[in-house]
Amino acid sequence: MSTRKNDKANKSKKAPTNGSRANGSRRNAGYGAVDPKIEDLAKNMEESAGEFLTSDQGIRINDNQNSLKAGNRGPSLLEDFLLREKITHFDHERIPERVVHARGSGAHGYFQVYEPMSQYTKAGFLQDPSVRTPVFVRFSTVQGSRGSTDLARDVRGFAVKFYTQEGNFDLVGNNIPVFFIQDAIKFPDVVHAVKPEPHNEMPQAASAHDTFWDFISLTPESMHMIMWVMSDRAIPRSYRMMEGFGVHTFRLINEAGKARFVKFHWKPLLGLHAVVWDEAQKISGKDPDFHRRDLWEAIENGDYPEWELGVQIVEEKDELSFDFDLLDPTKIIPEEIVPVQRIGKMTLNRNPDNFFAETEQVAFHLGNIVPGIDFTNDPLLQGRLFSYLDTQLTRLGGPNFHEIPINRSIAPVHNNNRDGFMRQTINRGQVSYDPNTLRGGCPFQAGMDMSGFTSYAERIDAQKIRERSASFFDHFSQAAMFFNSQSDVEQNHIVKALRFELGKVETIPIRERMLALLAQVDKTLAKKVADGLGLTIPTKLDLPLNMHVPADGDPKKFQPKRTKVDMGVSPVLSMLNNLGDAVKTRKVAFLVGDGFDDMSLLEMKQALLTAGAKVMTVAPHLGVLMGQDGEVVKADHSLLTASSVLFDAVYVVGGQASIESLLRENESTNFVLEAYRHCKTIGAAGAGVELLRAAGLPTEDPGVVVGDGDIKTLGAEFVEAMRLHRHWGRESTETQTGEQPLMINRTVTQESTESVQ
Numbered sequence: 168m169s170t171r172k173n174d175k176a177n178k179s180k181k182a183p184t185n186g187s188r189a190n191g192s193r194r195n196a197g198y199g200a201v202d203p204k205i206e207d208l209a210k211n212m213e214e215s216a217g218e219f220l221t222s223d224q225g226i227r228i229n230d231n232q233n234s235l236k237a238g239n240r241g242p243s244l245l246e247d248f249l250l251r252e253k254i255t256h257f258d259h260e261r262i263p264e265r266v267v268h269a270r271g272s273g274a275h276g277y278f279q280v281y282e283p284m285s286q287y288t289k290a291g292f293l294q295d296p297s298v299r300t301p302v303f304v305r306f307s308t309v310q311g312s313r314g315s316t317d318l319a320r321d322v323r324g325f326a327v328k329f330y331t332q333e334g335n336f337d338l339v340g341n342n343i344p345v346f347f348i349q350d351a352i353k354f355p356d357v358v359h360a361v362k363p364e365p366h367n368e369m370p371q372a373a374s375a376h377d378t379f380w381d382f383i384s385l386t387p388e389s390m391h392m393i394m395w396v397m398s399d400r401a402i403p404r405s406y407r408m409m410e411g412f413g414v415h416t417f418r419l420i421n422e423a424g425k426a427r428f429v430k431f432h433w434k435p436l437l438g439l440h441a442v443v444w445d446e447a448q449k450i451s452g453k454d455p456d457f458h459r460r461d462l463w464e465a466i467e468n469g470d471y472p473e474w475e476l477g478v479q480i481v482e483e484k485d486e487l488s489f490d491f492d493l494l495d496p497t498k499i500i501p502e503e504i505v506p507v508q509r510i511g512k513m514t515l516n517r518n519p520d521n522f523f524a525e526t527e528q529v530a531f532h533l534g535n536i537v538p539g540i541d542f543t544n545d546p547l548l549q550g551r552l553f554s555y556l557d558t559q560l561t562r563l564g565g566p567n568f569h570e571i572p573i574n575r576s577i578a579p580v581h582n583n584n585r586d587g588f589m590r591q592t593i594n595r596g597q598v599s600y601d602p603n604t605l606r607g608g609c610p611f612q613a614g615m616d617m618s619g620f621t622s623y624a625e626r627i628d629a630q631k632i633r634e635r636s637a638s639f640f641d642h643f644s645q646a647a648m649f650f651n652s653q654s655d656v657e658q659n660h661i662v663k664a665l666r667f668e669l670g671k672v673e674t675i676p677i678r679e680r681m682l683a684l685l686a687q688v689d690k691t692l693a694k695k696v697a698d699g700l701g702l703t704i705p706t707k708l709d710l711p712l713n714m715h716v717p718a719d720g721d722p723k724k725f726q727p728k729r730t731k732v733d734m735g736v737s738p739v740l741s742m743l744n745n746l747g748d749a750v751k752t753r754k755v756a757f758l759v760g761d762g763f764d765d766m767s768l769l770e771m772k773q774a775l776l777t778a779g780a781k782v783m784t785v786a787p788h789l790g791v792l793m794g795q796d797g798e799v800v801k802a803d804h805s806l807l808t809a810s811s812v813l814f815d816a817v818y819v820v821g822g823q824a825s826i827e828s829l830l831r832e833n834e835s836t837n838f839v840l841e842a843y844r845h846c847k848t849i850g851a852a853g854a855g856v857e858l859l860r861a862a863g864l865p866t867e868d869p870g871v872v873v874g875d876g877d878i879k880t881l882g883a884e885f886v887e888a889m890r891l892h893r894h895w896g897r898e899s900t901e902t903q904t905g906e907q908p909l910m911i912n913r914t915v916t917q918e919s920t921e922s923v924q
């Protein structure tokens with residue numbers, strides 16, 4: 168039915184509700200003064216509450232339900248500009264997803280330095296502890312498409328855009344401090360190998376397939392990274408609970424022009440936590456948005472995630488004093504050699520308003536740096552400097568994506584770049600070149616004392632050559648150090664991950680080549696993986712371990728050379744040595760039915776909330792539940808909509824009637840059984856123990872706390888058990904071989920790192 172009769176009368180009126188346009192001011196929460204990036208974004212915000220529906224040309228629309236037709240049963244008319252505009256816009260809503268890191272989640276926040284860093288760098292945002300520099304962060308997985316699961320076994324992207332007063336600085340890192348390859352020329356190869364296979368586009372967001380391991384088995388430089396991605400680092404519990412790393416060695420330069428090398432780290436204040444692989448796979452089915460939801464909910468709840476920015480600083484004179492090359496991105500600087508100084512804190516306190524406008528359109532680029540920070544000659548870094556801007560030209564449709572609000576610098580932009588698709592800026596005046604007299608030479612260059620960027624004047628005297636430095640050839644010492652630094656439990660997980668991944672590889676020679684490579688890292692590790700695959704470690708390979716024999720065939724350049732370095736162990740590499748507070752913001756499922764024991768619910772809830780945990784009820788049905796003494800609680804989930812893999816711990820509330828109603832549902836025993844298998848803390852009060860028994864769980868396990876009566880004591884025990892994160896004693900030790908102890912040799916021996924060629 169037409170509403171045309173309203174048109175004339177309302178032409179000059181506002182729509183009849185009390186809505187108002189967003190002005191961004193509500194979003195300054197947490198900032199003392201106005202946040203300059205929020206102010207900047209506000210210029211582009213649209214809020215339709217209280218507004219009329221219009222076309223893109225601002226024409227108020229009278230009928231958004233019917234297209235214009237020749238009679239109510241007749242064909243639609245070409246004249247219908249409203250239909251055509253709407254459909255055309257819809258037809259062009261999609262842009263290409265990122266070639267890598269397509270799946271991601273973003274958040275806004277700010278960064279504050281603890282102390283002026285002028286000794287090391289002139290970067291303005293690292294000088295004044297009272298200044299809050301706005302940031303936008305995007306976390307991502309690498310392999311999968313935009314709609315893929317968050318819980319893939321994968322490295323996570325950790326990209327931070329600092330909107331500094333001197334322009335944008337992007338720290339485009341990962342949650343793993345090393346990379347698969349040493350030279351950017353191999354990046355398309357490693358990405359093609361790990362992406363779904365091109366003939367059938369399978370598997371999605373998974374490295375467990377032939378092409379990936381084919382490539383890796385021929386790329387020994389990847390072995391350090393492989394140890395990390397096969398470890399629990401690759402299946403984080405939350406973005407909020409993972410480290411970030413700038414990976415490459417960068418430079419810091421102070422006002423006097425003195426340069427030092429630097430590695431950047433992000434240290435999460437919630438500690439480091441992972442899920443287990445079986446859990447990860449189940450979460451992928453139950454809630455593929457698990458990490459995205461976790462980040463979103465934490466920020467909505469006011470549990471703002473925080474990371475400290477750490478730096479490892481190396482004097483220039485010490486550049487060549489390590490057993491590895493600072494320019495080699497497959498190496499870390501062990502924290503025991505160069506400690507990480509924590510210099511400031513980043514807090515994420517605001518979810519994006521619009522996923523596409525912000526998280527999808529944000530364009531990070533390693534080349535976005537500010538005075539006081541500079542690059543090094545790391546050959547991976549150098550290739551990245553080209554790649555990001557180049558790919559974004561296609562992804563964002565032209566050269567003007569720096570004008571998109573999320574990418575826009577808060578520092579003013581003045582230059583002679585002009586035109587191109589979707590240009591927003593209206594550059595005034597006659598002049599678009601430099602030098603000029605017609606505009607008095609403006610915009611003019613800035614001196615170094617006016618924040619003008621100058622590249623570090625590194626002295627280079629070299630031949631133009633396609634070669635890798637021999638200082639990049641040791642591919643196994645740090646891989647062994649990482650493996651040897653893991654606890655027994657973590658080593659066991661690496662063994663299982665490799666058995667899983669290589670078990671999915673169909674080509675047996677690829678599995679065998681991988682075993683030969685693993686044997687270079689640690690023979691016991693290789694043996695355990697081989698046992699799981701029903702293979703033996705080959706002593707001779709039909710192809711050399713490294714395919715990249717130089718054209719001149721010089722054996723001295725043959726990689727890898729025999730490893731000489733015993734790097735010992737670096738305890739900080741074990742996640743179990745970085746647990747932090749394993750209770751704060753963790754989710755506890757309360758299994759509860761009608762007729763629950765009121766005190767066993769209320770007092771346990773109080774104990775957990777006091778410790779900073781979150782409590783959610785899971786019940787046989789949705790709606791409300793009645794306690795035996797009249798307490799009424801809402802069921803947050805039913806046993807059908809929730810699963811223990813979505814929680815960190817489980818508590819079975821007491822009350823005979825409640826337990827009987829839970830026992831009528833098979834899912835309730837599955838719920839606790841699965842939580843037990845995933846080594847989580849489980850608690851039960853009073854009759855709740857019957858549910859544990861029905862599931863066949865022992866009640867004398869250290870992570871199973873049961874009690875009758877005194878719920879306060881039970882609550883304290885439950886919280887203490889949660890602090891351990893998981894109770895690993897429950898895990899099967901099936902990856903042990905014969906009489907081999909689960910504990911793996913802690914020192915790298917010469918024999919274990921011999922070359923096979």
Ligand code: HEM
Pocket residue numbers: 264265266267268271305306307323324325326339340341345346351354413414415496529530531547550551554555558559562
């Ligand atoms: C240390 C190694 C690397 C790290 C830590 C890294 C990190 C990242 C991160 C975090 C993103 C996602 C950015 C976002 O959230 O929008 C990304 C995207 C991307 N990276 Fe890398 N990357 C590395 C190596 C490389 C190399 C060697 C290349 C190419 C030579 C490359 C090319 C790309 C491309 C094309 C994208 C998509 C960018 C976009 O469409 O906006 N990366 N990388």
